[in-house]
Amino acid sequence: MSRARRRTRSARLTVSLATAALLAGGAGVWALTGATAQAANGSAEARDDFNGDGFADLVVGAPDATVSNKTGAGHVAVMYGSADGLSTAHKKIVSRSTSGVPGSATANQQFGSTFTKGDLDKDGYSDLVIAGGKEGSVILWGSASGLTGGTNLAKYGGAPQIGDFDGDDTPDLALFSDQAIGGDDPMGAPATLWKGPISRAGKPAKVLNIMDKSEWWGYEADDASCVTHGGCEDGPESITGPVEAGHVGDINGDGKDDIVQWHYTGDGTWGNRLLYGGGSGFTEERAPGDTAGGAAGTGVGDVNGDGFDDVVVGGDDWNGKARVAWGSSSGLSDDNEQTFDQNMPGFPGAEEEGDQLGAAISVEDVTGDGFADVALGIPGEDVGGIADAGSVALLHGSASGLTGTGAQVFHQNTAGIPGVAEKEDRFGQSTALLDVDGNGHPDLAAGSPAENGENGAAWLLRGTKTGLTATSSFAFGAQDISAPYKKAHFGTVLG
Numbered sequence: 001m002s003r004a005r006r007r008t009r010s011a012r013l014t015v016s017l018a019t020a021a022l023l024a025g026g027a028g029v030w031a032l033t034g035a036t037a038q039a040a041n042g043s044a045e046a047r048d049d050f051n052g053d054g055f056a057d058l059v060v061g062a063p064d065a066t067v068s069n070k071t072g073a074g075h076v077a078v079m080y081g082s083a084d085g086l087s088t089a090h091k092k093i094v095s096r097s098t099s100g101v102p103g104s105a106t107a108n109q110q111f112g113s114t115f116t117k118g119d120l121d122k123d124g125y126s127d128l129v130i131a132g133g134k135e136g137s138v139i140l141w142g143s144a145s146g147l148t149g150g151t152n153l154a155k156y157g158g159a160p161q162i163g164d165f166d167g168d169d170t171p172d173l174a175l176f177s178d179q180a181i182g183g184d185d186p187m188g189a190p191a192t193l194w195k196g197p198i199s200r201a202g203k204p205a206k207v208l209n210i211m212d213k214s215e216w217w218g219y220e221a222d223d224a225s226c227v228t229h230g231g232c233e234d235g236p237e238s239i240t241g242p243v244e245a246g247h248v249g250d251i252n253g254d255g256k257d258d259i260v261q262w263h264y265t266g267d268g269t270w271g272n273r274l275l276y277g278g279g280s281g282f283t284e285e286r287a288p289g290d291t292a293g294g295a296a297g298t299g300v301g302d303v304n305g306d307g308f309d310d311v312v313v314g315g316d317d318w319n320g321k322a323r324v325a326w327g328s329s330s331g332l333s334d335d336n337e338q339t340f341d342q343n344m345p346g347f348p349g350a351e352e353e354g355d356q357l358g359a360a361i362s363v364e365d366v367t368g369d370g371f372a373d374v375a376l377g378i379p380g381e382d383v384g385g386i387a388d389a390g391s392v393a394l395l396h397g398s399a400s401g402l403t404g405t406g407a408q409v410f411h412q413n414t415a416g417i418p419g420v421a422e423k424e425d426r427f428g429q430s431t432a433l434l435d436v437d438g439n440g441h442p443d444l445a446a447g448s449p450a451e452n453g454e455n456g457a458a459w460l461l462r463g464t465k466t467g468l469t470a471t472s473s474f475a476f477g478a479q480d481i482s483a484p485y486k487k488a489h490f491g492t493v494l495g
Contacts, residue, residue: 042083042438047117047162050142052125055081056434057146058445059117059128060458061493063110065484067095074111076130077481077490078147081436085443086460088476092147093483094130094140101138102152109133114245115495118162118171120198129153129160133178141200151202155190163248163257165277166208170196174210174259174275174282179242186241186266193281210239212281240284241265249300249309251327252276260287260298260311272298272313274332287332288325289313297431301363301372302327303397312374312402314358315341320351322358322376324402338401342378346404347393349381354388356380364433364442366463371397373467375444377428383411383421390427392446394468408467410446416470418459419451426450427459432494436460444468447491452477456490 041054048056058079067073075095079086094112096105105111114131121127125142132138136154140147153160156175165172173194179187194204246261256277265271272289275282288311289296297314304310308327315322321339325332342351351357360377367373376393383389391411395402411428412421421427430447437443441463451457457477461468478485 042081042435043440044081044435044438046119047126048434049081050078050117050126050128051080051144051146052142053082055083055438056436056442057081058086058432058434058436058458058460059115059493059495060445060447060491061112061115062456062478062483062485062488062490063113063492065095065478065488065490066486067105067111067484068097070105070107070109072108072110073097073105074109074113075483075488076112076115076493077478077483078128079436079481080146081438083437085437085462085472086474086476088480091481093481094147095484096132096135096138098150100148101140101150103132103135103138106135109135112493114159114493116160116162116246116248117495118173120162120171120173120196121200122170122197129162129173131157131160131178133157137175139198139200139202149200151200153202156192158189159243159246159261161246161248161259161261163259163277164196165193165257165259165282166195166279167254167256167277170205172196173198173204174246176239176243179264181242181264184267186264188238188240189242189263190237191239191243192237209237209281212278212283215281215283239263244270245298247298247300249311249327250277251300251309251311252331253308253327253329258282258309260300262289262296262298265290270296272296272311274311276331285331287311287313288323288334288337297358297361297377299361299363299374301365301374303363303372303374304399304401305371305397306399310363310372312358312361312363314361314376315356320353320357322361324374326401340395340402340404344395344404344407347395347407348409349391352382354380360429360431360447362431362433362444365397366394366433366442366444366467367396367465368440371399373397373433374402375431375433377431377446378409379426379429379448381411381428383413386421386423388424388426389413389421390425390429390448392428392431392444394444396467406467410461410468410470414470417461417473418475419457424450430491430494433463434495435463437462439463441465445494447494449489449492451491454487454489455479455485456488456492458491458494
């Protein structure tokens with residue numbers, strides 16, 4: 001059976017120069033000690049590569065940064081990869097105040113709270129779509145010199161997703177509106193599906209209804225009253241409830257990408273749903289995950305190597321266990337899941353209340369053995385008696401599922417990791433797996449938005465054929481890259 005075609009991940013979630021020098025040993029570049037530099041361009045996945053050099057580029061969100069004196073306006077930092085890893089000098093800072101980016105910074109806009117990557121115009125360079133709240137989203141276009149320009153997507157400012165949703169080998173763009181969260185009953189949230197390719201003027205090849213006609217529940221194609229009055233659920237131009245995050249992969253192996261998406265279900269609760277891709281819009285099914293406090297970590301990838309992407313979800317409010325729901329030709333099933341916690345044999349440490357196992361999840365094949373591995377953020381983990389210092393873990397996939405064999409756990413007191421574990425740092429609040437040095441093994445980015453008085457910081461751990469290593473790991477914050485840093489919560493989102 002052929003392997004699942006592609007998968008994407010995104011995950012949730014500024015230090016002073018002096019502090020960064022202390023954290024990173026004074027290095028401004030993530031040096032690859034003992035590693036052989038790539039003789040040619042790297043081999044990173046195309047969706048992660050904005051300048052086409054073969055090295056993945058890391059996007060770091062700082063949604064609470066003050067920009068142009070507007071508190072909470074937000075920005076993102078794009079850190080370009082290379083054979084030598086990441087450098088604080090090779091980056092691009094993007095906000096609504098950046099030249100060429102449409103719109104203007106406004107208070108509490110939280111620009112960069114979510115984003116998605118993919119080659120929308122099919123020019124060979126990945127593009128970046130950044131959510132911008134009520135003001136809508138922005139497309140930054142990839143090029144040989146990196147991201148450039150900016151195209152505004154008015155109205156749709158919440159959790160955009162790029163994938164080949166209709167199976168024609170051209171990336172499409174699913175757009176969702178930014179809606180107020182609250183109340184007992186979720187309101188209809190305007191959404192749309194843009195068929196690719198998408199021009200740099202922001203024009204799709206075709207605009208499709210977000211839901212398949214069979215999902216309209218009796219609404220006619222020209223009936224926009226549900227959107228106007230905000231009262232429908234799955235009408236032709238809306239979807240149930242505000243959306244907080246999403247992840248893309250092919251769950252049922254039909255050659256069409258699907259979205260696993262957290263959405264507000266009313267009465268203070270959140271649920272996870274699966275939107276199956278199709279030629280005339282999505283069809284909706286339930287995905288594992290229910291919480292009372294916002295979206296939990298979710299990742300998508302082929303953990304057991306059977307050709308179908310699986311859905312990995314962090315511990316929920318009901319039993320604290322994380323789980324893997326196995327993809328198949330018929331999709332997901334409640335009877336086809338693996339549950340686990342830190343008591344899994346081989347998993348270093350022990351399960352404790354408040355650990356928040358899997359608050360962030362990323363799924364990629366780090367070792368190159370054909371089975372996707374799972375990076376788990378555990379931001380509530382106590383380290384050496386230090387409350388909520390936080391950690392990250394890597395579990396390996398296998399033909400029989402996720403295993404604790406060879407599991408690794410890292411925190412700021414791990415030898416080689418810059419910094420020191422401190423109370424309520426919540427290291428691991430965000431994670432991402434992507435190959436920034438192009439050696440064929442995804443590296444782990446981990447975020448601590450609470451680091452240094454809630455300025456925030458991000459770390460890189462190198463990927464190898466045996467897993468992750470703390471050797472030559474690198475830490476940086478927004479101040480190190482000359483970006484707004486005070487209370488920015490840098491590292492809230494990584495991808």
